[in-house]
Amino acid sequence: MPMWNPWHGCHKISAGCKHCYVYREDAAFGSALPSDEVRKTASFKLPMKRDRYKNFKYPPGTEFALCFTSDFLIEEADEWRDEIWEIIKLRSDCKFFFFTKRIERLLECLPSDWGNGYENVGIGCTVENQDRADKRLPVFLSVPCVHRMIIVAPMLEKINLIKYLDRDLIQEVSVGGESGRYARPLDFDWVTDIHRQCIDKKIPFCFHQTGSYLVKNGRQYYIPREHQHSQAKKAGLNTLTHQIIGK
Numbered sequence: 001m002p003m004w005n006p007w008h009g010c011h012k013i014s015a016g017c018k019h020c021y022v023y024r025e026d027a028a029f030g031s032a033l034p035s036d037e038v039r040k041t042a043s044f045k046l047p048m049k050r051d052r053y054k055n056f057k058y059p060p061g062t063e064f065a066l067c068f069t070s071d072f073l074i075e076e077a078d079e080w081r082d083e084i085w086e087i088i089k090l091r092s093d094c095k096f097f098f099f100t101k102r103i104e105r106l107l108e109c110l111p112s113d114w115g116n117g118y119e120n121v122g123i124g125c126t127v128e129n130q131d132r133a134d135k136r137l138p139v140f141l142s143v144p145c146v147h148r149m150i151i152v153a154p155m156l157e158k159i160n161l162i163k164y165l166d167r168d169l170i171q172e173v174s175v176g177g178e179s180g181r182y183a184r185p186l187d188f189d190w191v192t193d194i195h196r197q198c199i200d201k202k203i204p205f206c207f208h209q210t211g212s213y214l215v216k217n218g219r220q221y222y223i224p225r226e227h228q229h230s231q232a233k234k235a236g237l238n239t240l241t242h243q244i245i246g247k
């Protein structure tokens with residue numbers, strides 16, 4: 001699945017941002033620019049790229065993970081976003097999804113012809129604790145959107161989502177832990193608890209990654225980065241046929 005990052009850089013806005021991987025990756029690669037400086041990238045028009053035969057480089061049916069090194073709804077990108085919506089319309093043969101911690105900005109960032117939502121766009125509202133779930137999810141459920149996902153990542157505590165799990169509105173819930181050296185641990189009981197909530201409400205569930213530290217039966221395990229997705233899958237909780245990417 002190609003990543004389409006038309007801009008890069010972000011500001012930390014809530015507890016889940018503490019060890020943001022954008023900052024970690026920038027530091028690891030020795031980026032010359034600060035991670036909180038939002039700038040356009042060379043991939044700004046990625047889905048429009050053509051090969052030497054003038055065909056689109058990315059064929060019909062491609063699913064783009066949009067804006068994974070920033071937040072699609074960040075303020076600095078307001079003047080650039082209309083162009084992105086145009087590309088999304090031009091490539092109506094492809095799918096696009098983005099995750100955001102700024103769902104309260106969605107309405108003001110939508111194109112004028114959004115209506116009930118574009119069929120080829122999925123939006124994931126990210127929540128990391130009960131407080132953010134209770135702030136962001138009522139807004140998320142109230143905005144027009146065809147494909148809604150709740151992304152619980154990095155999960156920092158037990159969260160009750162029951163009142164937000166409306167089958168007509170939410171297509172899936174995806175849970176993940178935090179990665180990196182200073183990651184906060186994920187308790188497997190929290191994951192199975194949300195899994196139970198989704199089963200009760202008949203909503204597809206995905207445990208997409210364990211994070212670096214997984215607590216199970218009171219014991220903490222270190223999971224190397226390369227095994228975090230496969231270990232989560234092995235838990236056997238997933239009722240989705242595909243995995244989405246955690247943020």
Ligand code: SF4
Pocket residue numbers: 010011012013014016017020021022069070071101
């Ligand atoms: S919103 Fe996402 S990309 Fe931005 S700082 Fe927080 S975790 Fe990082």
